[in-house]
Amino acid sequence: MTAKFDRRSVLKLGGGMLAASALLPHQAFAQQTAINYWHTFTSQSEAAGLQAVLDLFKAAHPDVAVTPENIPNPEFMAKITAAVVGGSRPNVTMVSSERFEDLLAMGALSDMTDRIAGWERRGDFDDKRFASITKDGKTYGVPGFTFVDWGYYRKDWFDEAGLAAPTTYDEFRDAAIKLTDASKGRFGFGLRGGPGGQNFVVNVIEAFGSPVKKEDGTIGLDRDIVVKALDWYAGLLVKDKAVPPSAANDGFQQVISGFQTGQTAMIWHHTGSYQDIASKLKPGVEFGTFAMPAGPATRVARLAYAYNCITNDENADAAWEWIKFWGEPDAAVAFLEKTGYMPASTVAAQDQRIVGNPMYKAAADTLGFGIPQPSFPGAAGWAQNTVLPALQQILIGQATPDQAADQIIEGLAAAIA
Amino acid sequence: MSRGRAMAALPPPRSTWDAINPLRLLGELSETRYWMYLLLLPSALLITAIVLFPTVYGFQLSFTEMRLNRPAGNGAFVGLKHYQRMLADPIFWLSLRNTAVWVTFSILIEFVVGLVAALALNRNLWGGKVLAVLILVPYFLPNVVAGNMWALMLDSRVGVINDILVNIGLLQEYKAWFADPNTAMATAIFVEAWHSFPFFTLLIMAGLKGIPTDLYKAADIDGAGAFAQLRLITLPMLRTIIAAAVILRVIGLVNSPDLLLILTQGGPGRSTQVLSLYAFQNAYSDFNFGYAGALSVVMFVLLMLFAWAYIRLSKVNQD
Numbered sequence: 001m002t003a004k005f006d007r008r009s010v011l012k013l014g015g016g017m018l019a020a021s022a023l024l025p026h027q028a029f030a031q032q033t034a035i036n037y038w039h040t041f042t043s044q045s046e047a048a049g050l051q052a053v054l055d056l057f058k059a060a061h062p063d064v065a066v067t068p069e070n071i072p073n074p075e076f077m078a079k080i081t082a083a084v085v086g087g088s089r090p091n092v093t094m095v096s097s098e099r100f101e102d103l104l105a106m107g108a109l110s111d112m113t114d115r116i117a118g119w120e121r122r123g124d125f126d127d128k129r130f131a132s133i134t135k136d137g138k139t140y141g142v143p144g145f146t147f148v149d150w151g152y153y154r155k156d157w158f159d160e161a162g163l164a165a166p167t168t169y170d171e172f173r174d175a176a177i178k179l180t181d182a183s184k185g186r187f188g189f190g191l192r193g194g195p196g197g198q199n200f201v202v203n204v205i206e207a208f209g210s211p212v213k214k215e216d217g218t219i220g221l222d223r224d225i226v227v228k229a230l231d232w233y234a235g236l237l238v239k240d241k242a243v244p245p246s247a248a249n250d251g252f253q254q255v256i257s258g259f260q261t262g263q264t265a266m267i268w269h270h271t272g273s274y275q276d277i278a279s280k281l282k283p284g285v286e287f288g289t290f291a292m293p294a295g296p297a298t299r300v301a302r303l304a305y306a307y308n309c310i311t312n313d314e315n316a317d318a319a320w321e322w323i324k325f326w327g328e329p330d331a332a333v334a335f336l337e338k339t340g341y342m343p344a345s346t347v348a349a350q351d352q353r354i355v356g357n358p359m360y361k362a363a364a365d366t367l368g369f370g371i372p373q374p375s376f377p378g379a380a381g382w383a384q385n386t387v388l389p390a391l392q393q394i395l396i397g398q399a400t401p402d403q404a405a406d407q408i409i410e411g412l413a414a415a416i417a
Numbered sequence: 418m419s420r421g422r423a424m425a426a427l428p429p430p431r432s433t434w435d436a437i438n439p440l441r442l443l444g445e446l447s448e449t450r451y452w453m454y455l456l457l458l459p460s461a462l463l464i465t466a467i468v469l470f471p472t473v474y475g476f477q478l479s480f481t482e483m484r485l486n487r488p489a490g491n492g493a494f495v496g497l498k499h500y501q502r503m504l505a506d507p508i509f510w511l512s513l514r515n516t517a518v519w520v521t522f523s524i525l526i527e528f529v530v531g532l533v534a535a536l537a538l539n540r541n542l543w544g545g546k547v548l549a550v551l552i553l554v555p556y557f558l559p560n561v562v563a564g565n566m567w568a569l570m571l572d573s574r575v576g577v578i579n580d581i582l583v584n585i586g587l588l589q590e591y592k593a594w595f596a597d598p599n600t601a602m603a604t605a606i607f608v609e610a611w612h613s614f615p616f617f618t619l620l621i622m623a624g625l626k627g628i629p630t631d632l633y634k635a636a637d638i639d640g641a642g643a644f645a646q647l648r649l650i651t652l653p654m655l656r657t658i659i660a661a662a663v664i665l666r667v668i669g670l671v672n673s674p675d676l677l678l679i680l681t682q683g684g685p686g687r688s689t690q691v692l693s694l695y696a697f698q699n700a701y702s703d704f705n706f707g708y709a710g711a712l713s714v715v716m717f718v719l720l721m722l723f724a725w726a727y728i729r730l731s732k733v734n735q736d
Contacts, residue, residue: 074678078701081485102704105486185591193596195682246573246593248685249601254572263574377486381703393686396598415703 032065033318035091038080038311040073042252045275049338053331057322064318074195077102077380080311084108089312091319095141097132097304098199101377109140110310115320116142121327124347132372133307141307143344144326145335147270148363148370149203149301152277154179154265155288165290169207169232172266172293176242179265188242190264191233193395195251198383199373200268201391203302205229207295212374212412219416221409225297230401234394248395259287268292270304271363274340283359291362303370305344342367378415386411475717478710485704499711509712511687512695518602519609519677519691520670524663526610531617531662536651538618539625549622556615564679567608571595595681598688605680605689612676613669617662624658625651660731664724671716692716 041050050068057066069090071079077099083089084106095103103109116122116130116139125143133141153165157179166172176188192200202212210225237243244263246254256273258264260280274289281287292301308323310316325331332343333351342363343349349367354360373379390407393399399407430436446452479500482493503509538549555563570578573593582588594604628651636646652659674694677683683690683698692712700709 074682078697081701081704085485102486105488106704107488194684244573244593246596249593249596249681254574257572258574261574378703381698384702385698389684389687392684396596396685396688398598398686398688 032063033315034065034067035315035318035322036067036069037092037094037308037322038069038071038076038090039094040071040076040096042070042072043273043276043339045279045339046272049335049341052334052338053326056328056331056334057325060325061321064321066322080108081106084311091310091312091315092322093309093311094144095133095307095309096147097307097375098373098380098383100133100140100307101135101375102380103309104135104140105377108311110313110316111138111140112142112310112320112323113137113139119324119327121324121345121347124327124345126346129305129344132305132375133309141309142323142327143305144308144323145306145332145339145341146344146367147272147302147304147306148342148366149268149270149292149303150362150366151266151268151290151292152259152273152287153290154259154262154281154286155284156286157265158288165288166266166293167290168294169296173232173236173240173242176236176266177240180240180242182241185263186265187244187258187263188240188265189236190250190255190258190267191236191243191247191395192250192252192255192268193237193247193388193392194249194254195388197251197391198388199302201230201233201387202374202383203292203300204233204295207298207300208232209295209297212379213376213416217376217416219409219412221405221412223405223409226405226408227401230391230394230404234391234401234404237395238397248392270302271340271342271360274359275338276340278340289359289362291365299369301366301370302373303367304373306341376416382411382415386415472717475710475713478706479714481707481710483706483710485706487704495707499708502708503711503715508687508690508695509692512690512692515602515689516671516691516693519606519689520667522603522606523609523613523670524666526606527614527617527666528659528663530610530614532621534614534618535621535625536647538622552618553615555612556619558612560612560673560675561679563608563612564676567611568595568680571604596685598685601681601685602689605677608680609670609676613666616666620658620662621655624655628654656731660728664727667723667727668720671720 039050041047054066054068057064080093080103089108093108095109100109119142129143129146130139133139133143151166153175158165158175161175161178163175163178164171166175172189179188180186191197205221205226206212208225208229210222210229211220214220237245237247244250244258250258252269252273255264255267255269256276259267260277277287292299308326310319310323312319326335327345327348329343329345329348329351332345332348333353335341336343336354342354342360343351348354349364355364387408390399390404390411393407394401394404430438430441435441446455480494480496482490482495482498484491534552538545538552542548558566570576571594573579573591573596576591579588579591583591592600595601632650632654633646636650641649672693674691674697677689677691677694678697681689683694693716696709696712696716699705699712
């Protein structure tokens with residue numbers, strides 16, 4: 001049977017639908033503001049953490065739809081540069097401290113000073129939390145969470161060898177040597193000599209007593225100290241053989257899996273890998289955490305922040321709602337519980353779920369003495385393209401610490417020229 | 418009949434409107450010799466926009482100061498500064514040498530394996546069609562997937578390749594392939610060849626279908642063996658296709674850093690640093706687009722020279 005519609009019945013149907021639509025709840029027609037969020041989360045635990053925050057945000061702000069977009073860390077700067085130059089910026093971007101200066105210089109970030117000043121939770125954050133995202137009195141982001149540098153150690157192996165978690169570089173090296181047994185494929189330390197390992201080299205250099213830059217902006221690297229630092233750090237592989245031979249290419253995945261699978265006794269990372277490690281090893285029994293040990297001159301542990309920044313003035317109010325939501329204690333703790341990343345908010349960091357957990361003590365201690373990474377335009381590129389290859393060349397026997405130190409200092413001079 | 422005469426044959430305008438009617442004017446224009454240029458105009462504009470402009474801009478960039486994290490001096494003409502720096506830059510020369518190794522050995526392996534695969538598939542063996550699809554699978558994988566997959570399989574802790582090699586006695590212990598400068602480049606070339614040899618297979622197979630079977634029958638009668646037929650019939654008949662495939666792959670290998678970016682990031686200690694990766698790092702880590710532009714121009718010139726020399730040497734133009 002074929003249905004027949006004449007003009008009159010079509011008009012009646014249309015009128016009826018229009019009337020019915022007017023009776024539907026107003027909310028069905030409420031316009032959602034859509035924003036996209038570029039982030040560099042990669043691991044399963046980080047994805048779960050982000051989802052937890054998204055779920056809480058969705059319940060609290062049904063009028064804002066956040067579309068998260070994962071940008072792998074190695075590609076991040078290329079993508080954001082292309083987006084800025086090409087005019088296709090995301091609404092909100094996660095910016096790590098070390099990238100702030102470069103992104104600010106290329107005009108990627110919007111000034112958020114007034115919004116932050118008027119924010120009801122501004123008082124929950126220590127002023128220092130904003131230092132790495134502030135320049136010339138203007139603030140360009142809100143810390144979403146904190147990267148707290150610390151170490152993981154195999155507690156069961158340490159207990160077996162009668163060792164305590166290291167507090168100094170000497171203790172650290174001794175433990176690494178004692179716990180190395182190449183015949184069992186066991187090494188004392190999982191040195192990250194591959195992608196992402198550059199920041200630890202800079203930390204060791206500073207711990208030996210040489211800042212990267214002086215306060216007046218000139219080069220602070222002292223060649224003799226840099227040589228000593230490189231000799232000590234690379235020496236863990238080259239001389240002490242306390243590091244897996246794969247170190248020169250070991251990035252995040254390799255270092256973490258080396259620890260999880262029982263190849264290494266200690267690794268350096270930040271609290272963000274806690275849940276990944278706890279998924280394979282029993283906290284407090286098989287592994288423990290320690291604050292970064294003190295070097296010969298000073299103790300260097302980085303407190304870096306993942307800032308959420310407005311990178312597109314379109315839908316800026318909705319973007320601000322999303323950014324400030326990360327400062328809510330419930331969101332911060334939900335994220336911590338899925339990942340291990342510490343809250344940036346002082347109030348959230350005092351939550352009983354954090355201070356009551358002994359595994360987080362090392363991170364809580366580090367919040368007291370940790371320092372931010374050196375930050376200047378070109379810092380990230382120098383560390384990645386000069387410092388890391390120089391370390392690798394020592395690790396594979398292509399350069400001496402002296403030669404590597406020269407490369408590092410010359411590279412810094414070129415970077416800040 | 419000439420076009421001029423055809424125009425003259427058109428009826429004169431019947432009114433003022435008729436004289437300015439765009440459709441009528443267009444009709445008149447279509448009868449002139451300028452019509453073909455008008456038809457070519459959209460394509461010419463498109464090519465100018467998407468090919469010529471970026472190329473010229475790239476050249477211009479190489480003579481310009483352009484550091485995105487140093488906006489103050491950006492845009493200033495600096496002449497040959499970047500090229501002078503390049504001549505004194507040891508990393509540039511190392512990258513150039515590594516690029517030559519990376520491209521030469523990758524192409525050689527891809528061509529030989531691709532040729533063997535194409536010859537085998539061309540024999541119409543049982544299951545050949547399924548095999549042809551399977552052989553093409555690596556080429557369909559994005560570089561990122563292929564790179565991460567091989568990085569995992571070659572991992573010195575959990576990698577299945579190490580496991581197999583140790584179990585069959587070829588290795589005493591697990592090897593960190595990408596951490597040893599003696600094996601990093603070779604291993605990366607192996608991964609690249611695995612990923613891209615199907616490109617040669619595909620093109621050579623297409624070429625093989627076009628070779629008349631009579632030639633092989635005649636060669637058989639003349640007593641030529643399989644190798645002689647390959648040398649005297651197959652390869653010469655495939656010369657144009659092989660030349661095109663080699664040029665396209667060389668361009669791809671010289672320009673694309675993504676596989677090395679995933680596997681080694683140029684390490685360990687720059688032992689797999691190639692020009693494209695160096696240009697990428699200069700652009701997106703150091704934000705020095707001027708120097709990166711100069712590196713890209715050098716790559717462009719080298720590729721043009723290679724293509725010209727290769728076409729001349731392979732005598733493709735004589736076909």
